[in-house]
Amino acid sequence: MLGAAGELVDRAHDKGPAPQDTGAAAPAKAPVRASITLERPRRAEFGDYSTNAALVLAPALGASPREVALRLGGALQERLGASLDRFEVAGPGFLNLFLSDSWLIAALGDALDAGELFGAGGATPAEHILVEFVSANPTGPVHVGHARNAAYGDALSRVLAFHGHEVGREFYVNDAGSQVRKFGESIRALARGEPVPEDGYQGAYVEQLANQLGRDSTDPAELGRAAVSVMLGEMQSSLVAFGVMGFDRWAYESSLHEGDPSPVAHTLALLEEQGRTYRRDGALWLRTTEFGDDKDRVLVRSNGEHTYFASDIAYHQDKRERGFDRQIDVWGADHHGYVQRMKAAYEALGGDREHLELLIMQLVHLVRAGERALMSKRAGEFVTLDELLAEIGVDAARWYLLARSHDTTVDLDLDLAREQSNENPVYYVQYAHARIASILAKAGPERVAAALTAVAGSEPGPLHAAERALIELLLAFPVEVAEAAERRAPHRIAAYALELAQGFTAFYRDCRVVGAEPESVESFRIALCVASRRLIARSLGLLGVSAPEEM
RNA sequence: GCGCCCGUAGCUCAGCUGGAUAGAGCGUCGGUCUACGGAACCGAAGGUCACAGGUUCGAAUCCUGUCGGGCGCGCCA
Numbered sequence: 162m163l164g165a166a167g168e169l170v171d172r173a174h175d176k177g178p179a180p181q182d183t184g185a186a187a188p189a190k191a192p193v194r195a196s197i198t199l200e201r202p203r204r205a206e207f208g209d210y211s212t213n214a215a216l217v218l219a220p221a222l223g224a225s226p227r228e229v230a231l232r233l234g235g236a237l238q239e240r241l242g243a244s245l246d247r248f249e250v251a252g253p254g255f256l257n258l259f260l261s262d263s264w265l266i267a268a269l270g271d272a273l274d275a276g277e278l279f280g281a282g283g284a285t286p287a288e289h290i291l292v293e294f295v296s297a298n299p300t301g302p303v304h305v306g307h308a309r310n311a312a313y314g315d316a317l318s319r320v321l322a323f324h325g326h327e328v329g330r331e332f333y334v335n336d337a338g339s340q341v342r343k344f345g346e347s348i349r350a351l352a353r354g355e356p357v358p359e360d361g362y363q364g365a366y367v368e369q370l371a372n373q374l375g376r377d378s379t380d381p382a383e384l385g386r387a388a389v390s391v392m393l394g395e396m397q398s399s400l401v402a403f404g405v406m407g408f409d410r411w412a413y414e415s416s417l418h419e420g421d422p423s424p425v426a427h428t429l430a431l432l433e434e435q436g437r438t439y440r441r442d443g444a445l446w447l448r449t450t451e452f453g454d455d456k457d458r459v460l461v462r463s464n465g466e467h468t469y470f471a472s473d474i475a476y477h478q479d480k481r482e483r484g485f486d487r488q489i490d491v492w493g494a495d496h497h498g499y500v501q502r503m504k505a506a507y508e509a510l511g512g513d514r515e516h517l518e519l520l521i522m523q524l525v526h527l528v529r530a531g532e533r534a535l536m537s538k539r540a541g542e543f544v545t546l547d548e549l550l551a552e553i554g555v556d557a558a559r560w561y562l563l564a565r566s567h568d569t570t571v572d573l574d575l576d577l578a579r580e581q582s583n584e585n586p587v588y589y590v591q592y593a594h595a596r597i598a599s600i601l602a603k604a605g606p607e608r609v610a611a612a613l614t615a616v617a618g619s620e621p622g623p624l625h626a627a628e629r630a631l632i633e634l635l636l637a638f639p640v641e642v643a644e645a646a647e648r649r650a651p652h653r654i655a656a657y658a659l660e661l662a663q664g665f666t667a668f669y670r671d672c673r674v675v676g677a678e679p680e681s682v683e684s685f686r687i688a689l690c691v692a693s694r695r696l697i698a699r700s701l702g703l704l705g706v707s708a709p710e711e712m
Numbered sequence: 713g714c715g716c717c718c719g720u721a722g723c724u725c726a727g728c729u730g731g732a733u734a735g736a737g738c739g740u741c742g743g744u745c746u747a748c749g750g751a752a753c754c755g756a757a758g759g760u761c762a763c764a765g766g767u768u769c770g771a772a773u774c775c776u777g778u779c780g781g782g783c784g785c786g787c788c789a
Binding site: 196198200202203204207211213216219226251252253254255298300335337338339340360414442443444445446455458459460461462463464466468469470472473493494495496497498499500501521523524526561564565566568569570571572574577581583584585586588589591592595596599600603604648652653655656659660663666667669670673674675676677711712 | 714715716717718723724725726727729730731732733734735736737738739748749751752753754769770781782783784785786787788789
């Protein structure tokens with residue numbers, strides 16, 4: 162049906178005035194087409210689906226919106242026949258469609274037939290996408306800021322993959338540069354009972370490292386490397402505990418400096434060949450200003466050392482050479498000033514800047530006693546991922562961090578989170594899942610299997626309003642996934658999951674499943690349970706949240 | 713000073729590639745009540761969508777400005 166309506170909208174539009182032969186008129190079509198929507202209205206009286214097509218097309222067709230809506234509705238009625246119960250023209254010219262029960266039942270049957278693949282795929286074009294996320298400095302534990310990044314990057318990867326993209330997942334390890342030495346110096350100082358150097362690293366974990374490694378070596382660089390290795394192991398286990406699906410690769414910054422030519426040397430050579438670099442004050446610069454940056458950036462310092470930027474460019478070039486059409490980097494808010502230069506460098510290397518998406522995660526603010534508290538790494542003051550998990554558990558933590566858009570600063574009050582974790586909506590969703598599992602168990606596997614084969618062509622009689630509402634919610638799933646994927650917005654899946662759980666609960670309240678008479682009704686409702694259960698589980702799965710059978 | 717993000721109900725946040733009476737969870741108040749799982753359900757109170765202009769048939773949504781908050785502006789990583 163939706164396809165039919167979409168086609169009609171297209172056709173109606175094509176019937177409009179022929180595009181003028183001016184260069185300016187031709188591209189006007191796209192925005193018009195894009196502004197036509199087919200949506201599920203909030204209010205039942207506005208129908209099962211509603212479109213603003215007539216409002217958008219009226220000016221081009223030279224008729225009033227209501228008149229256009231009437232014509233469009235008539236055409237749809239003719240085409241859809243009994244599937245469309247009726248249509249109404251409302252307000253300024255909305256076309257509201259009321260679908261028949263038989264159409265909804267058939268659509269549910271199709272959804273069930275699609276099985277676990279319902280809502281999967283559909284990405285056009287399907288791309289080879291690399292998602293780089295977390296990439297926390299290995300000089301400290303994973304804190305809640307990283308946790309948000311991890312949850313987001315992980316969920317986004319799952320959503321993109323489900324939508325049909327081929328997704329690679331990487332963690333970039335900053336294991337080169339002065340910070341590692343500084344890390345080593347801090348550890349050595351603590352091991353010797355000396356004060357930690359200025360802007361060094363502090364905190365209980367550093368002392369622990371000092372106890373663990375301090376006697377092995379006196380070389381700060383070596384000590385730093387050993388400590389990084391320990392930290393990486395801990396990060397990895399924290400992330401695994403948090404349900405972050407494995408990374409396909411841990412990309413080491415240090416490895417970008419190895420080999421002949423090293424990836425960094427290779428990339429610098431490319432940039433030089435393109436004439437994008439120059440020497441000044443003894444340093445090698447990249448003309449990022451040619452690609453929209455505020456000022457040019459140093460690649461090789463006058464002392465001969467590469468900047469972090471040089472490594473990062475080489476890393477992105479490496480990813481491109483490995484065949485990814487698109488790169489998504491999930492960065493912390495403190496990196497937003499870095500976006501322009503990275504995009505500039507990417508373009509300087511011949512990449513399309515639109516294919517490099519640098520997504521900025523806004524901060525997680527810690528709140529104590531109603532006041533914002535700062536997370537200072539230097540002072541070793543932060544809530545770690547491990548602590549968060551110990552307080553509220555994986556599912557509540559993931560939900561808390563994923564239910565919000567990535568570009569909103571979120572407040573995290575640990576005390577409040579702990580107190581309210583039992584009220585976390587994630588449990589409501591999980592409860593609905595467990596309840597369905599229980600209902601289906603009561604019906605028994607044979608009964609469920611029989612019910613599923615009976616859906617197509619079944620006539621359970623007039624549908625209850627709650628059944629209709631639930632079916633429409635289930636049918637919306639593919640669109641929700643597509644939106645979440647295209648807008649890089651996994652939080653929409655959380656909103657959908659909650660809505661679905663509420664829709665199911667309303668159905669459960671109003672419609673008896675096991676024991677419903679006649680048998681065709683019971684069958685249909687069992688099938689509805691199966692579909693609901695699958696999609697709740699799928700939605701939770703995309704968020705990396707468990708879908709328990711019982712709780 | 714410049715740049716990016718944000719400002720929606722008491723709290724935490726959706727909605728923001730423009731649509732019809734702005735939503736959810738929590739909290740508050742009042743009900744339902746032994747259910748195929750009550751971690752439930754129903755109802756109510758609660759909003760000048762920071763403010764001011766502009767574009768539009770229509771603006772929480774787009775544009776400009778102001779105010780407020782956050783984060784950045786290194787030959788650091």
